[in-house]
Amino acid sequence: MKVGYLGRRLASAFVTILLIALINFLLFRAMPGSPERILMRNTPNVTEEMKQAARVRWGLDKPVFPDQLIAYFQSTARGDLGFSFAARGAPVLDVISARIWPTIILFGLGELLAIIGGLALGAYTGWKRGGWVDQVGNGVSLVLYATPYFLLGMAFLLIFGLALRWFPTYGMLTAGAQYHSIWDRAADFGSHLVLPLVVVAIGLIGQYAIIMRSSIIETLSEEYVTTARAMGLRDSRVLRHHALPNALLPTVSLIAINLGYIVAGAITLEVVFNWPGLGTLTVEALTARDYPVLQGVFLLLCVSVVLANLAADLVYAMLDPRVRT
């Protein structure tokens, strides 16, 4: 049974990734103008011979199906995502990997903070349902849900960056700064990180709190909790040993599903703070209509979301035998 479940999940994730790659392939073919024209768009006085040479060089003289499609899948599997239009023909993979770490640091840390804070808040408000923390928390979560990330970012930038001057507001490091030691550098990085990090954490915390709250409330009506109470266990013990472990389950899949939303937030928020990550890269590529980079980012983001969902399913199945059917 277990192997069957695992196999089905893996197969479905694999098919999804193939479909994403196929969409990517088709989109490039759907664009107006022939591909060789797009490739040589900055070259003046293109002759027919040059066009023909480019067609042979890029394999465009072969039929779209199956030759070009197979060649595309092969090179994508090798990590060859083509060349950027804007960054003077640098490989897309290099362009992306130069920008990936700032995003992973910012959103990895932000997600971690939000998970810890959100789960704690949700557990508390669910436990003390109707208390003042619960009521205020509900209202705030609702407003935050309606607030786009970048708007929150702009407000924070104005208040804490400009009005109070607590933190720098632009980029990841002070431009042109000389550092005496690695610690100076780290401190500068840290002060630039604070504002966007707080916005990420605040933006996400509400969703985790809401799901944890309803999960705790649902768990509290289970018979094993009633039993634990009837046994005369203290409240804190019932919460920690009986309600919490079970209520944590649904949050596992939420963390993976959230990755898709985080991505949207990442792109817009990085632009507000000029954080040099994948988000600003995406907007730069959009402005320059640098399609190879856009497609590389699309592929990377979609595949990570699919893999995160797969991981969540597998972890869930490990924790809860009931779904392994």
Added chain:
Amino acid sequence: MGQLVRRPEGLIGVVILTIFFVLAVVPVLFVGPLQTAVTATGSRLEAPSAAHIFGTDELGRDMLNLTVHGARISLSIGLLATFVTVALGVVVGIVAGFVGGFADSGLMRVTDFFLVIPTFVLALILTPIIQDVVGSAATEVFGIRMSLVVIIFVIGITSWSSTARIIRSQTLSLRERAFVDRARVVGSSNGHIMRRHILPNVINLIVANAVLTFAGAVLLETTLSFVGLGDPFQPSWGQTLEAARAVGAPGLGDWWYFGPPGVCIILVVLAFTLVGNALDDILNPKRRERR
């Protein structure tokens, strides 16, 4: 409707939405025609004053004027995008649920694919490519510029999957009811049963779902405009926010440039969410117990 306004959160939502819809229908009545760089009434980035209570943007346009006209643009895009989304989701959901078998498994595989792919990322790559294909020149469809029409369709084709899931599961249970069997016995075709018997029974669900979809559509349009895919000649709230970011309004302390459209977006999305949740509670008794 009566039940809706009797709930405090439903009432608040309905009031906010009514105000914004009035503004969206007749913006000219309140603030005159949309100002352009030529007809701007103020100077560059003026702070709020008696003449311009929300200040002006970098072209000297009155922010109150821009914000009120933004309501019309943002809400029109949201409404049309919701229509496309819900129509697609309902058709897919009813057909999959009612016909079943191969059609069902095929359609649901497609639906699952769209569910797992992050909506915004797909919209982000589809929008510029389709805009390039159709040419975002000055052509207008029903007074909406081409680039925005593209955004409407992209929101539609990227957001329908959760609606389809909900409608399908409802259709599955309706299919087993006696009135469907009776219709079949008197010789009604599949198409007729789906239109005349299934659809009227999922209307409530569609309405509640459409309200929540609207909130999502407004947010998605705002975000797409914010990354530069909107149209400067028909500035939605998201487009205005993009312009504010481009001139560095938050860093200059020009809060009035992004404050008004920002607050409007929050209010509208909040109102739709409140109404949607209230409708969900009214129409879906199971949910009520849990809250």
